[in-house]
Amino acid sequence: MSSSFLLGNTIRKANSEALKLMLGADPVLVDVVTASEAIPELEEGMILHSGPPIDWDRMCGPMRGAVAGIAVFEGWANDLSEAEHLAESGAFKLRPNHDFGAVGPMTGMTTLSQPVMVVKNRTNGNHAYCTINEGLGKVMRFGGNDASVIKRLCWLRDKLGPVMGAALRSGKGIELKPLVARGLTMGDEMHQRNLGCSSLLLRTLAPDLSRNVDDRDELSEMLAFIGSNDQFFLNVAMALGKSMMDPVCNIEGSSVVTAMSRNGTDFGIRVSGLGDEWFTSPVEMPEGLYFPGFSAEDANPDMGDSTIVETIGLGGFAMAASPAVAGFVGAGSPSSASDFTHIMGEITLTKNPEWTIPSLDYQGVPTGIDIRLVVETGIAPTINTGIAHCKPGIGQVGAGVVKAPLACFEKALRALAIRLGV
Amino acid sequence: MSIILNRVCPGLFLDSVVLMQISRSIASLEGVEDSALMIGTPSNLDLLDNAGLLKDTSRQAAGGDLIIAVRGKDDTTALRAMAKAESLLEQPVTTIKETFELQPRSLRSALASFTDANMALVSVPGEFAAAEARKALRAGLHVMLFSDNVSVSEEVELKREAAEVGLLVMGPDCGTSIIGGVMLGFANRIPKGDIGIVGASGTGLQEISCLIAQAGHGISHAIGVGGRDLSDQVGALSTLAVLEMLEVDSATRHILLVSKPPAPDVAESVVESLSRSKKTATVCFIGADELKLPNNVSFTRTLKAAAENATGILFKNPKKELQYKIPKLTPDRKLVKGLFSGGTLAAEAQVLFLDQGVSVASNAPIAGAMQDDALTGHVILDLGSDEYTKGRPHPMIEPAVREDEIIQSLADPSVAVILLDVVIGYGAHSDPAGEVARVVSEVQKEKPIVVASVTGTNEDPQGRKYQIEKLVDAGILVAPSNADAAKLALHCIGRND
Amino acid sequence: MTKTSKNPKGETKVPDNNDIHTLLEGPPRVINIGLSSFADDLKKQDIEMVNLDWSPPARGNVELANLLSKLFYK
Numbered sequence: 001m002s003s004s005f006l007l008g009n010t011i012r013k014a015n016s017e018a019l020k021l022m023l024g025a026d027p028v029l030v031d032v033v034t035a036s037e038a039i040p041e042l043e044e045g046m047i048l049h050s051g052p053p054i055d056w057d058r059m060c061g062p063m064r065g066a067v068a069g070i071a072v073f074e075g076w077a078n079d080l081s082e083a084e085h086l087a088e089s090g091a092f093k094l095r096p097n098h099d100f101g102a103v104g105p106m107t108g109m110t111t112l113s114q115p116v117m118v119v120k121n122r123t124n125g126n127h128a129y130c131t132i133n134e135g136l137g138k139v140m141r142f143g144g145n146d147a148s149v150i151k152r153l154c155w156l157r158d159k160l161g162p163v164m165g166a167a168l169r170s171g172k173g174i175e176l177k178p179l180v181a182r183g184l185t186m187g188d189e190m191h192q193r194n195l196g197c198s199s200l201l202l203r204t205l206a207p208d209l210s211r212n213v214d215d216r217d218e219l220s221e222m223l224a225f226i227g228s229n230d231q232f233f234l235n236v237a238m239a240l241g242k243s244m245m246d247p248v249c250n251i252e253g254s255s256v257v258t259a260m261s262r263n264g265t266d267f268g269i270r271v272s273g274l275g276d277e278w279f280t281s282p283v284e285m286p287e288g289l290y291f292p293g294f295s296a297e298d299a300n301p302d303m304g305d306s307t308i309v310e311t312i313g314l315g316g317f318a319m320a321a322s323p324a325v326a327g328f329v330g331a332g333s334p335s336s337a338s339d340f341t342h343i344m345g346e347i348t349l350t351k352n353p354e355w356t357i358p359s360l361d362y363q364g365v366p367t368g369i370d371i372r373l374v375v376e377t378g379i380a381p382t383i384n385t386g387i388a389h390c391k392p393g394i395g396q397v398g399a400g401v402v403k404a405p406l407a408c409f410e411k412a413l414r415a416l417a418i419r420l421g422v
Numbered sequence: 423m424s425i426i427l428n429r430v431c432p433g434l435f436l437d438s439v440v441l442m443q444i445s446r447s448i449a450s451l452e453g454v455e456d457s458a459l460m461i462g463t464p465s466n467l468d469l470l471d472n473a474g475l476l477k478d479t480s481r482q483a484a485g486g487d488l489i490i491a492v493r494g495k496d497d498t499t500a501l502r503a504m505a506k507a508e509s510l511l512e513q514p515v516t517t518i519k520e521t522f523e524l525q526p527r528s529l530r531s532a533l534a535s536f537t538d539a540n541m542a543l544v545s546v547p548g549e550f551a552a553a554e555a556r557k558a559l560r561a562g563l564h565v566m567l568f569s570d571n572v573s574v575s576e577e578v579e580l581k582r583e584a585a586e587v588g589l590l591v592m593g594p595d596c597g598t599s600i601i602g603g604v605m606l607g608f609a610n611r612i613p614k615g616d617i618g619i620v621g622a623s624g625t626g627l628q629e630i631s632c633l634i635a636q637a638g639h640g641i642s643h644a645i646g647v648g649g650r651d652l653s654d655q656v657g658a659l660s661t662l663a664v665l666e667m668l669e670v671d672s673a674t675r676h677i678l679l680v681s682k683p684p685a686p687d688v689a690e691s692v693v694e695s696l697s698r699s700k701k702t703a704t705v706c707f708i709g710a711d712e713l714k715l716p717n718n719v720s721f722t723r724t725l726k727a728a729a730e731n732a733t734g735i736l737f738k739n740p741k742k743e744l745q746y747k748i749p750k751l752t753p754d755r756k757l758v759k760g761l762f763s764g765g766t767l768a769a770e771a772q773v774l775f776l777d778q779g780v781s782v783a784s785n786a787p788i789a790g791a792m793q794d795d796a797l798t799g800h801v802i803l804d805l806g807s808d809e810y811t812k813g814r815p816h817p818m819i820e821p822a823v824r825e826d827e828i829i830q831s832l833a834d835p836s837v838a839v840i841l842l843d844v845v846i847g848y849g850a851h852s853d854p855a856g857e858v859a860r861v862v863s864e865v866q867k868e869k870p871i872v873v874a875s876v877t878g879t880n881e882d883p884q885g886r887k888y889q890i891e892k893l894v895d896a897g898i899l900v901a902p903s904n905a906d907a908a909k910l911a912l913h914c915i916g917r918n919d
Numbered sequence: 920m921t922k923t924s925k926n927p928k929g930e931t932k933v934p935d936n937n938d939i940h941t942l943l944e945g946p947p948r949v950i951n952i953g954l955s956s957f958a959d960d961l962k963k964q965d966i967e968m969v970n971l972d973w974s975p976p977a978r979g980n981v982e983l984a985n986l987l988s989k990l991f992y993k
Contacts, residue, residue, distance in 0.1 A: 005583065008560050008992035255990070346528060376976045376987050377528060378433070378486065410983060417986045435974035437954050461975065485979025525972040532950050533993055536969045540941060543961075545953030546973055549981045553988035554952050554973075561993045563950065564942050568957075588938035604946050604966055607957065643943060663939055671943050819956065848960045 007420055011273075011372075014253035018272050019350050019368050022256075022312070025244040026122040029236060030173035032165035034157075036112045038129045039100045043112070045076055046093040050108025050305040051263025052278040053096055056087045060264035062143025062300055065392025066107035067092065069145025073153050074111050080145055098259055098270075101246065102129040103238045103305035106141035106388060107264075114153065115161025117236060119176065121243040128242035132156050132164070133235040135225065136396065141304075143392030160222050167208035174204055176240045180314070181355055183233075184365070189322040190237040191306060191315030192329060192384040192399055197233035202226050234306065241308035250275050255416060256349070257369040260311050260381065260404055264303035269408045271371055274415055281407035286387050288329050288400015300390040302402045307383055313352050313367035316382035316401065317344045321357045321365075329384050329399045340382050341366060347373040347381065371416065374409040424455055425500040426493045428477040429508070434488040435461060436511070438547065439815045441488075444510045446822055448492060451506065453499035457492040459507065461485055463549050465571075466813045485549065529557050543606055544593075545569055547813075551594060552576040559584055559591070567593030567648065568607050570808050574655050577648065581659040590663055595808075596646035597624025597816070597849075600631070602673075607646070608818055610847035611881040615640020617732050618674030620664040622651045622681035625764025625806075625845060626708070626725055628877050629904050630680055632886075633729035635879045636902070637737070642673035649765065652684030658692055665695045677703040678732045680725065682769055683710035683789065693719070704731045708766060709773035709788045725770050726905035737903065746899050748914055749871055755838040758782075758911050759831045759870070760802030761824055763817040767843040767877070767904045768804040774908035775800065780917050785809070802841070803827070818850050821857040828861050837870040841911045843904055846878035846889055855889035859896035871914050872898040875907035 036042050047067055059067070068083035071092065077083035086092065097104050104110050109131070116129040134152055138144040168174070179200055180188075186196030206223065213219040226232050245258045254272035261268050268278040283302040290296070309315040319326060320341035323334030331340065338359065344366040345351075351364030369381055380403040387398040441459040448457040458475055460466040462483030470476040475491035483489050490507045494500035526532040533539065542558035544551055548571025555565045559580065567580075572594035584591045592599055598621075599606040603614055608624060612631045619641055621627040627644045634641060645667075647660035661679070668674045677699065684692065684707065696703050697716040704720050706728035707713070713721050722728040730736050758775075762768035765786060775782040776790045783792040786804040794801055804810075805817045805824050817824040831840050844854050851857065855876065862872050874893055878886040890900050901907035912918040949968040951958040958970035977983035 004989055005560070005586065007989060011990060012992040346531065372987055372990050373528075373530070375983055378976075378978045406978070410977070410980075413983065413986065413990075417990065420990070422986060422989050433974075433978070437956075439954060439956055462979065463981070485981060486975045486977075487979065525970060527972045527974075529950070529952070529971065529991075530993070532969050532971050536948070536950060536967075538948055539950045539967075539969065540948045542950045542952055543957055545951075545957055547975075550975055550984055553976070553981075553984040556988040557991045558950070558952070560988075560991045562938075564939075564947075568953070590939055590942055601943060601947050602945065604964055605960065606947070606949070667940055667943055670940055673943075819954075848963075849957065 007422065010253045010420070011255055014251050014273060015256055015349060015368070015370065018248045018251050018254045018256040021124070021248050022244055022368060023352060023354070024123050025247070027119050027176045027240045027243045028122055028173040029117060029168060029176055030120045031118040031168050032115050032132070032161050033118060034112070035110055035114050035116045035129070038116050038118060038127070039102065041100060043093070045091060046095065046111070047071070048095050048097045048100060048102055048104070048108070048110035049263060050097060050104050050106065050303060051261045052266050052268030052280050054094070054263045054265055056090070056094065058265050060300060060303070061390055062303070062388050062392045063107050063264045065143035065145045066109050066140050067094070069140050069149060070109040070111050072145070073150050074113060096261070097305055098261060101127060101242065103242045103308050104131055104141070105133070105234060105238060105306045106304040106386070107143055108305050109140055113157055115157055115165070117239055119236070119239040119243045120173070121247065124247040126243060126246050128239045128246060130235045130239035130242070132161060133229060133232050135229045136231070138393055138395050142388045142395045144395065145393055149393070159218060160225065163209060163212050163222060164205070166212040167205055170208050170211065174201070176236065177354055180237070180240070184318060184321045184355055185358055187322050187324055189315055189318040189325055189384060191234070191309045192386065193322045193325045194233040194237065195230045197237070198226070198230055201233055201236065237314065238306055238308050241312045244312050245308065248272050253420060255371045257311055257371060260307040261305045262302045262307065264301055267302065267405050267408055269404065269412060271412045271416065274412060274419065277415065279408045279412040279415070281405035281411070284402055284405055286385050286400035286402040288387055288398050290387070290398035291396070294389070294397035298389050298397050300388040302385060303388060304385070306385070307404070310381055310383050311369065313348070313355065313365035316340060316384045317348070318355070318357065318365045319384065320360050325384055329401050331401050343379060344382060346377050347379050371409045371412045374406065375413045378406065380404045380406050424493050424495060425497050426475060426477055426491070427500045427504045428480045429490045429504060430462070430480055430483045431488040431490065431511070433486055434511070435486065436488065438813070439819055442815050442820050442822065444507060447510060448503050448507050451499070451503055453495040454503045455493045455495065457503060457507070459488065459490050460813050461547065462487040462489050463547065465549070469813050529561060533561055539563060541566060543568065548572055552580060555580050555591065556583070559587070559589055562587070562589070564590045565592065566599055566606055566646070567591060567596055569593070570595040570811060574650060574653070577650060578656055581656060585659055585663065591660055592646050593648040595649045598627045598644065598646045600641065600644040602643065605848040608845065608847055608849035609644070610635070610877070610879050612644070612879065613640035614642070616642055616673065616675035617678055618642045618668040618671060618676070619644040619678045619680065620647060620661060620668065621645070621679070622647050622649055622661065623766035625843070625877065626680040626766035628764070628845060628847065629725045629767060630678065630706070630729050632877050632879055633726060633737070633903055634733055637729065637733040637735040639733045642671060643668070652681045652688050652692070654685040654688060658684065658688045661692060662695055665692070665699070669699055669701065675701060676732055677701055678706065678728060679703065680706040680728060680766070681708070682766070683707045689713065704728050708769045709776070709790070724773055724905050725766065726903050746910065748899070751838050751871065751914070752868065754835055755870060756915065757837050758800040758839045758841055758915060759834070759837045760841040761827050761831065762802065762804050762843045763806050763824060764843050764845055764877070765804045765806055768802050770904055771802050771841060771908040774905060775802070775912065778912055778917050780912060818845050818854070821851050821854055825857070825861055828858070832862065832865045832869050834870070839911045839914045840870050840872045841907060842872065842874040844874050844876045844889060844893065846876060846884040846886065847882045850884070853884060855884070855892040859892045859898065862898060863896045873901065873907050873911045873914065874898050875901045875904045877904065
């Protein structure tokens with residue numbers, strides 16, 4: 001039998017294994033710990049950011065604002081100006097979250113002292129980390145870095161983080177797969193819409209949170225903080241995604257996408273059969289709707305590790321579950337939401353039987369993005385994303401749909417072909 | 423000063439037949455010099471450039487983009503033509519309208535719903551054809567590869583892969599197959615019978631099967647293997663496979679093989695295979711010299727003789743049957759211009775000319791004929807060959823591509839006879855004879871004699887009888903077979919014994 | 920998958936029991952890839968068929984299309 005025929009079998013087997021690992025994952029929210037405890041490699045002056053590797057001089061406005069802000073928060077600079085000079089001089093070690101088992105939304109700053117949520121994939125024993133969602137408005141993930149932003153980060157570090165950790169440790173942890181399954185029936189897609197899951201999470205956490213806080217006012221503050229943030233669950237969903245996908249890396253011959261991520265300048269993907277290598281291309285501009293007073297001119301290019309959510313079949317892939325989002329992101333009428341999910345079926349290998357969408361007669365979300373299918377069809381993964389202001393610190397100005405650049409997948413395909421001896 | 427306008431429509435694809443039809447509509451507008459709609463592959467870009475239709479900016483277009491190109495006598499004309507093209511593109515194409523759900527966009531999704539498919543019929547543009555065929559083979563499907571402009575090395579690679587897993591590749595450039603009465607590609611409705619045909623030639627298969635039908639007999643199957651299968655490089659990979667299939671097939675009593683003359687080694691391996699057959703066989707190598715064959719195999723060198731041999735019936739001599747009213751020719755009209763849509767029909771015509779000692783040139787010359795660059799003397803053209811079908815539909819699907827040649831020849835004072843094949847049946851144009859008749863009738867003044875034959879049967883959608891009538895009404899002389907038409911052409915120039 | 924043998928000339932000899940004969944065993948069950956007019960003709964004959972809504976793969980890039988075909992599986 002000629003070797004070219006065998007190749008098809010090799011890839012099929014590898015992809016089968018990849019899908020088995022993905023669908024067999026058992027992600028549980030188990031703890032909140034200090035980042036330095038979770039990620040031993042973290043050191044003074046080291047800043048993890050979202051997206052593929054990038055230097056200071058190529059970073060966009062909000063990303064730079066966040067780097068300066070986090071340096072001040074960590075005490076590596078006295079003020080933002082000093083922080084910027086230090087950054088420019090190369091004083092900070094800038095690395096992707098993804099290389100350290102972590103993910104972060106938008107600017108995605110992860111450093112030593114910040115609290116990170118811990119999701120354990122019990123099937124494989126691996127862990128994934130993500131900071132706690134700061135809320136809406138002027139926040140560091142949008143490049144915010146003034147005193148109010150720093151203050152909030154301190155509160156997360158000193159108050160909410162430790163309490164949430166204690167609460168989670170006191171129980172058996174929160175199983176996330178069933179929680180997401182319920183969210184899908186409640187109109188969530190886990191990227192732009194997390195209202196259902198955020199509410200379910202608070203409901204589950206509240207009793208244990210209460211037991212770990214003596215002061216009523218403090219408790220009230222924490223419950224209000226979580227309860228007022230419709231997007232609180234986003235960071236949990238991201239860590240969940242990372243914990244599902246990490247075991248899928250490095251299956252020889254597999255064409256399944258293990259990560260999609262952006263840093264505001266470059267969009268990068270990783271492929272199972274190609275290990276750690278990033279395949280990058282300039283990010284595209286989201287197309288969407290803007291909050292009053294803002295327009296496309298104010299938009300920052302696409303940014304964040306949150307596309308890990310689409311990588312596991314949620315977000316834009318599960319838009320059929322979330323008709324409201326279709327209107328919100330300007331994708332079309334609510335009834336057109338299911339078209340997006342349907343089209344993503346052309347570039348994925350299977351449907352997830354545990355995450356089903358009622359309006360599609362309980363069809364599972366399209367899972368397992370295959371670079372071969374993306375390149376063949378020319379259909380790029382559809383991503384539901386928030387749009388940040390291009391100037392640091394202003395915050396979210398809209399929401400929209402953005403496509404992963406096809407060039408990333410074409411580059412990866414050529415690399416895979418070479419690797420497999422074609 | 424002519425004005426050229428281009429528009430590139432990214433990601434828009436329509437098949438070549440639809441594009442050709444739109445092109446024709448635009449080209450017929452007043453003041454429009456030329457127009458074309460093509461996908462942006464490198465070879466199409468060159469074609470557009472050579473036709474004086476390409477603007478430099480269109481060079482960025484890729485194979486997945488559509489280019490609309492028009493050339494008009496002035497700005498207004500060009501703009502009007504472009505606008506018309508755009509509006510025609512927006513109209514729905516009149517073919518099967520299946521719902522979004524039912525029309526899969528990838529082979530993968532097609533197979534997911536159609537799990538027991540056993541073959542793929544591939545007719546995509548040549549650049550993409552090998553890739554589609556390979557995917558189909560990987561999926562465990564036999565492949566009928568209608569597309570041409572596929573390289574020999576790709577053909578060999580595909581046929582070797584197919585052989586390894588017990589699958590058949592019919593083609594490339596396989597226009598015809600009839601499997602158990604099911605017509606694939608260009609094919610005619612032939613009664614069921616016990617003659618199994620394998621052919622490295624589409625129109626050869628068609629002419630022979632139609633003549634078999636005319637003789638009151640029928641076929642079990644007619645399987646095309648592609649024009650190059652019997653070349654040295656390909657080594658009859660598909661032909662040998664089909665011969666084994668027909669050997670085992672209970673519906674087949676007599677095997678008929680038709681092809682242009684194969685390479686000697688290849689002929690030997692085919693004959694060796696037939697010698698082991700328990701069935702009788704007819705071999706038809708167009709224009710070849712007599713071969714030594716085993717007892718169960720007969721040799722023929724024209725399609726007509728092959729049909730006669732396989733059925734055991736000699737077709738009646740047309741000279742006795744039909745009294746043709748042959749118009750008188752003016753003295754300078756001396757030349758025969760053969761304009762064929764079928765490659766093997768063009769080859770058979772050349773055989774008859776050379777057998778009469780009349781020299782002839784062709785773009786697809788058989789042994790003894792000249793290459794057509796001389797352009798003097800009798801010429802027989804195969805207008806379905808690769809160089810004429812790059813980026814354009816086959817003349818059997820779209821008669822327009824042959825029309826220009828016919829019109830030119832009708833106006834040529836040196837042409838005595840225009841010799842045509844008119845091929846009908848499934849896959850062909852809905853009224854090939856009507857198109858030819860129209861073009862010929864439009865020339866009122868003194869013109870060449872037009873001689874034609876109709877390859878088809880009365881059960882074909884166009885109805886052979888009706889097609890013949892249309893041609894006769896236009897003053898065209900219609901012979902009962904392609905071979906007879908060539909003889910009639912020779913008769914018209916005084917060269918038929 | 921069946922094995923094949925080659926005769927001394929290096930030509931593939933098709934063995935006795937393999938898939939190839941299945942082609943003639945009943946009406947073909949066709950996936951039409953390309954000209955939609957062929958799909959129309961097949962439909963008129965009432966045979967089992969599916970028409971693929973084909974457009975050039977990989978945004979029309981022939982090199983990628985060929986690569987993809989070598990990495991394809993059902």
